[in-house]
Amino acid sequence: xxxxxxxxxxxxxxxxxxxxxxxxxxxxxxxxxxxxxxxxxxxxxxxxxxxxxxxxxxxxxxxxxxxxxxxxxxxxxxxxxxxxxxxxxxxxxxxxxxxxxxxxxxxxxxxxxxxxxxxxxxxxxxxxxxxxxxxxxxxxxxxxxxxxxxxxxxxxxxxxxxxxxxxxxxxxxxxxxxxxxxxxxxxxxxxxxxxxxxxxxxxxxxxxxxxxxxxxxxxxxxxxxxxxxxxxxxxxxxxxxxxxxxxxxxxxxxxxxxxxxxxxxxxxxxxxxxxxxxxxxxxxxxxxxxxxxxxxxxxxxxxxxxxxxxxxxxxxxxxxxxxxxxxxxxxxxxxxxxxxxxxxxxxxxxxxxxxxxxxxxxxxxxxxxxxxxxxxxxxxxxxxxxxxxxxxxxxxxxxxxxxxxxxxxxxxxxxxxxxxxxxxxxxxxxxxxxxxxxxxxxxxxxxxxxxxxxxxxxxxxxxxxxxxxxxxxxxxxxxxxxxxxxxxxxxxxxxxxxxxxxxxxxxxxxxxxxxxxxxxxxxxx
Amino acid sequence: xxxxxxxxxxxxxxxxxxxxxxxxxxxxxxxxxxxxxxxxxxxxxxxxxxxxxxxxxxxxxxxxxxxxxxxxxxxxxxxxxxxxxxxxxxxxxxxxxxxxxxxxxxxxxxxxxxxxxxxxxxxxxxxxxxxxxxxxxxxxxxxxxxxxxxxxxxxxxxxxxxxxxxxxxxxx
Numbered sequence: 001x002x003x004x005x006x007x008x009x010x011x012x013x014x015x016x017x018x019x020x021x022x023x024x025x026x027x028x029x030x031x032x033x034x035x036x037x038x039x040x041x042x043x044x045x046x047x048x049x050x051x052x053x054x055x056x057x058x059x060x061x062x063x064x065x066x067x068x069x070x071x072x073x074x075x076x077x078x079x080x081x082x083x084x085x086x087x088x089x090x091x092x093x094x095x096x097x098x099x100x101x102x103x104x105x106x107x108x109x110x111x112x113x114x115x116x117x118x119x120x121x122x123x124x125x126x127x128x129x130x131x132x133x134x135x136x137x138x139x140x141x142x143x144x145x146x147x148x149x150x151x152x153x154x155x156x157x158x159x160x161x162x163x164x165x166x167x168x169x170x171x172x173x174x175x176x177x178x179x180x181x182x183x184x185x186x187x188x189x190x191x192x193x194x195x196x197x198x199x200x201x202x203x204x205x206x207x208x209x210x211x212x213x214x215x216x217x218x219x220x221x222x223x224x225x226x227x228x229x230x231x232x233x234x235x236x237x238x239x240x241x242x243x244x245x246x247x248x249x250x251x252x253x254x255x256x257x258x259x260x261x262x263x264x265x266x267x268x269x270x271x272x273x274x275x276x277x278x279x280x281x282x283x284x285x286x287x288x289x290x291x292x293x294x295x296x297x298x299x300x301x302x303x304x305x306x307x308x309x310x311x312x313x314x315x316x317x318x319x320x321x322x323x324x325x326x327x328x329x330x331x332x333x334x335x336x337x338x339x340x341x342x343x344x345x346x347x348x349x350x351x352x353x354x355x356x357x358x359x360x361x362x363x364x365x366x367x368x369x370x371x372x373x374x375x376x377x378x379x380x381x382x383x384x385x386x387x388x389x390x391x392x393x394x395x396x397x398x399x400x401x402x403x404x405x406x407x408x409x410x411x412x413x414x415x416x417x418x419x420x421x422x423x424x425x426x427x428x429x430x431x432x433x434x435x436x437x438x439x440x441x442x443x444x445x446x447x448x449x450x451x452x453x454x455x456x457x458x459x460x461x462x463x464x465x466x467x468x469x470x471x472x473x474x475x476x477x478x479x480x481x482x483x484x485x486x487x488x489x490x491x492x493x494x495x496x497x498x499x500x501x502x503x504x505x506x507x508x509x510x511x512x513x514x515x516x517x518x519x520x521x522x523x524x525x
Numbered sequence: 526x527x528x529x530x531x532x533x534x535x536x537x538x539x540x541x542x543x544x545x546x547x548x549x550x551x552x553x554x555x556x557x558x559x560x561x562x563x564x565x566x567x568x569x570x571x572x573x574x575x576x577x578x579x580x581x582x583x584x585x586x587x588x589x590x591x592x593x594x595x596x597x598x599x600x601x602x603x604x605x606x607x608x609x610x611x612x613x614x615x616x617x618x619x620x621x622x623x624x625x626x627x628x629x630x631x632x633x634x635x636x637x638x639x640x641x642x643x644x645x646x647x648x649x650x651x652x653x654x655x656x657x658x659x660x661x662x663x664x665x666x667x668x669x670x671x672x673x674x675x676x677x678x679x680x681x682x683x684x685x686x687x688x689x690x691x692x693x694x695x696x697x
Contacts (some may be wrong), residue, residue, distance in 0.1 A: 133622040133659075140658050148656045153625040156587060175627050179604035180574045180587050183624060205578045208657035216653075224653060228680065230582025274588070287534060293592035295538055300589070311582055313677065320669045353526035521580045522619075 007074040014292045018457060019249060022077065024242050025395030026075030027459040036223075036445075037068075037081045037097050043075075044070045045100040050376045052076070052470055053487035054097065054107040056115035058143050061085075066117055067485070069459070069470060078472060082404055084341040086269055096105075098123035101494050103376045106202075106233040114141045132156025133460050140211045141483075142389030147211035154196055163189035163197050171506065175204045182520035184508075193279040199499045204335075205524040213473075213484035218244055219449065221481060222317050228486055229522035230311060234267040236486065236522070237316040239471040240395070242460030243484075244318050247475045249456075250449040253449065254441045256320035258400045262436045263312050263321070265429040268465035269340070270299050273431075275517050279419055279449040280351065283360035290349055295340055302336055305329065310524035330437060334522070337430050361416035365512030367501040368413050377496045378488045379467020384421045385413035391463035396447025400504065418515040450507045451479030453517060466519060467493065488522030540594050553616035553678065569601040570692065573635065577628050578621030579659065582678040583645040589681045602688065608632070613640035615684075619647040619654040620662030632668050640691045642672045644684060649673040654672065671695070 007015070012030040020026060031039065044051065049072035056066045062085050070077040083093050096119040098105040108119040117137040118125070130136065134151040141147075160170075168191055175183035185201040209228060216224050225240035226233040238260050245252060273296040280288020281325035301308040306329045307315050307323075315322055325333075351357055367377065369386030382389055392405040408424035409418040453475065460471040468490025476482040497516055501509060532619040574587055591604075605611050606630040616628065632639065643664045646652040651662040664670055671694055674687035 023571055129623075132624045133625070139660075145658075150661075151658065153622050153661065155589055155623075155626045175624065176575055176631060178602055180576075182576050182579070182581055182584065183627065204627070205576070205618065205621050207621055207654045208659035209654075212654065212657055227580045227653065227677075229583070233580075233582070246666050274585075287530065290593055291537065293589075294537075297540075297589060297594050310587065310680065311678070313582070338544040346529065348526060350530050350533060353529070359684050388547065404617045428669055488651050500574055512615060519581070521578075522564065524623075525559065 004516045007072060007077070007474075009155055009406055010043060010077070012036065012040070012079075014087045016461065018246055020246075023141060024246055024397055024459070025391065025461050027078060027246070027461075028075065028081065029078045029230075032093055033080050034081065037079060040070070040079055041068070041097050041100050046067030049073065050378075051076070051097065051101040051104055052468070053472075053485070053491065054104060054111055054487040055472070056111045056117040056141065057474070057483040057485075058141065059482065060143065061220065062143065064115065064117060066094075066111065068097065069472060069487075071389070072466075075242060076222065076459055076470075077459070078459060081431060091298075093117045098122055098124070101376055102374070106495070111140070115139050116142065126159060129140060129206045131158070131203060134266050140208055140335060147208060147215065159448050160187045160201070161197070162200050165191070167191050168196060168431055173215060177239035184520050188506060188509075190506055193507070194505055195501050195506055195509070196265070198501045200494055202494065202520060203524050207525065209525040211485075213481050216481065218451070218475065218479050218481050219318050220485065223314060226316075226485065228525065229488060230409050231271050232267070232464045232466060232488070232519065232522060234263045234312050234316060235462045235469045236471065237314070238264060239460035239462040239469050240473075240484075240486075241316055241318050242462065243471045243473045244255070245449065245458070246460070246462075247456040247473060248449045248451065248453050250319060250447065252447060255396065255445045256323075256442045256445045258436055258440050259321045259325060259445060261314055261399050262325065263315050263435060264462065264464070265305070265433050266299070266303060267434070269426055269429050270296055270303070271465045271517075273299060273340075273344075275514065276351075276419065276422050278349070278514050278517075279361075279415070279511065280357065282514050283357050285354065285357055288347065288351065289370065291343070295343055298336065299340065302332060306333065317446070319449045320444070322446075324445045325437075325440070327418060329391050334434065334437065337433055341427070341430050343428050344423065351419065351423075358416065360508075360511060362414060363413040364508050365515055366414045367496055367500045369411065371499055372413065374495045375499065376492045378492050379463070380421055381418065381424070381467070381493050381496060382463070383408060384410045384417040386411045389468075390411045391461060391468050395461070399436060399439065401431055402439060405432060415511055415515040449479070453479055453486055455482070464489070466490065466517070469522075486522075486525060488519050490518040490523040493518050494523065532603035537672060542690075551602040560663045569603055569605050570613065571605045571689070572615050573605055573608045573620040573631065574615045574617070575631055576617050577629055577648070577662070577664065578649060578654070579645065579687055583648075585598075585678045586615075586678045586681055586684060587644070589622055595681045595685065598684070609636065611635050612638060613642060613688070614668075615642045615688070616664050616668075617644045617648050619651045619660045619661075620664055620667060622659050622661050625661055625667065628667065638695050640695055641668050641670045642674060642691050643670045643675045644687065645679055646675060646677040649675055652677070667692035
């Protein structure tokens with residue numbers, strides 16, 4: 001760790017910059033007290049950046065810490081607030097952030113369910129991940145637990161917010177939805193067809209992943225990270241490996257870095273192709289689904305041929321990548337890029353000119369730029385609402401700087417904008433894939449990380465197809481994982497759907513929901 | 526626009542292809558599959574898919590069954606919204622504790638023959654999550670499972686094979 005020059009606007013004593021191996025975005029770590037915790041949050045809220053995530057941890061000596069990560073101009077700011085040895089179990093463990101960042105409310109509820117740490121002054125203290133299926137005083141991230149206890153399922157009632165008034169009624173949907181979709185519960189309060197309010201309840205797919213990391217060897221952690229969310233396996237595996245490599249001081253070969261970006265862009269395109277088909281279908285345009293589903297299948301098959309897995313599971317591992325891009329596969333990949341580009345452009349003309357589709361897309365599920373900023377919306381959804389954030393451009397690891405990653409954007413904030421953005425991003429990602437292949441350095445594709453390191457911190461921050469995923473970890477003796485926190489952009493974007501649906505009709509919900517296509521598993525962990 | 530659309534539809538080859546099955550080609554297999562379904566049920570097979578804590582990888586492959594390559598609806602197999610309309614539950618994930626009650630209720634609501642297929646490593650064994658406090662799988666601990674389809678995630682062809690195996694067992 002080197003002393004910091006820069007980002008001193010926050011006036012944080014003891015701020016250190018984590019060693020920048022593997023060209024990760026700059027990460028700054030600072031130990032703070034309660035006052036500085038609030039001061040940093042306020043400065044960020046005033047315009048210097050946005051809150052990425054909050055998490056809690058207990059170390060081996062029984063001391064608890066609550067952490068927050070902020071996206072700031074210079075990179076990632078990770079503040080750590082020690083809160084003593086014995087969480088009070090309800091009173092004043094750490095100052096609330098949800099008054100400044102409304103989307104912090106659920107994160108703080110999750111922190112409580114996992115560690116018992118309570119945000120002092122938070123308005124909403126309902127459980128979030130604990131659905132009553134384990135005891136209210138069982139906190140899986142505490143060192144006194146094994147994380148392998150067995151509990152009977154005792155589903156508890158949940159206090160949804162009620163909307164009163166003449167003719168208001170509720171529609172309850174889920175956790176099992178009417179389709180091949182992940183589980184979650186949506187409670188609509190409607191008048192006639194119009195939605196007055198939507199309240200989401202998530203946590204159904206909680207698998208205890210953060211605790212699982214603590215009993216997983218760090219060199220096998222990429223397999224867990226890669227199964228946080230199947231559609232973002234590359235993003236999470238890369239973020240995990242980047243974090244671990246930073247903590248261990250591992251520098252990966254340049255070729256591995258470029259191959260990781262190639263994998264990430266292939267993952268992005270696969271998801272965008274799937275979504276564009278599904279969005280057409282949700283607006284009654286079945287041809288769109290058939291066409292894009294076929295393109296996506298072709299795309300996945302080439303993944304399997306080249307990298308050995310249709311969704312690229314376990315393609316990225318600590319120290320590099322598992323499989324090289326063989327010279328004789330390059331031609332096939334480039335040819336496929338040309339074909340998909342042609343076909344997608346032709347489909348775009350059809351989508352753009354189709355009055356029926358545009359009628360369903362335009363002005364539906366509106367998320368204004370001001371609201372998106374207020375809600376801390378990130379990733380694709382933010383860029384469709386006038387937001388500018390794209391880690392590939394802002395803090396891009398190699399090779400994004402070298403290939404000149406470009407930002408796509410739209411101001412409209414409706415379903416049409418989120419459709420248009422996917423078209424634009426496919427275009428840009430195809431360009432990036434070609435540039436990566438053209439500029440790919442030679443050499444080895446992996447090194448063996450050295451675990452004999454002093455305990456350290458690491459952060460991996462990657463622009464996945466949905467938005468920025470973050471893995472922040474602490475290593476103990478011999479590189480073992482002491483704590484590994486994973487963040488999916490859906491934490492920010494789920495609350496945004498509650499806003500985007502207001503005033504729309506119930507029948508447009510599937511379309512609006514699909515236009516965000518958020519993650520349940522990555523959120524629930 | 527209409528012209529482009531027609532051109533697009535007319536110009537796209539139908540990507541029907543041989544099913545990479547052990548013995549026969551796709552056409553033959555699909556015919557036999559169809560016949561097997563008719564023998565068992567006398568009508569189309571209706572599947573209710575349930576995600577019981579999956580990472581969504583299995584769902585992506587189940588979605589792929591609907592693409593023009595696998596064209597599962599063309600075989601008379603349909604995914605339905607309600608378990609009351611389903612002949613088969615196709616369940617993924619390690620059975621998250623928070624999904625246990627929902628899965629149980631869905632099973633109770635499903636009419637006979639109540640076929641249950643566990644799809645993917647997590648549903649079959651609990652996978653890497655099996656010892657977690659938040660998981661109560663594998664699925665067979667809660668429901669009588671007819672067929673296990675391994676894989677992380679299982680490919681669309683493996684999913685088809687598993688569905689067919691469950692049907693043959695039921696016909697057996």
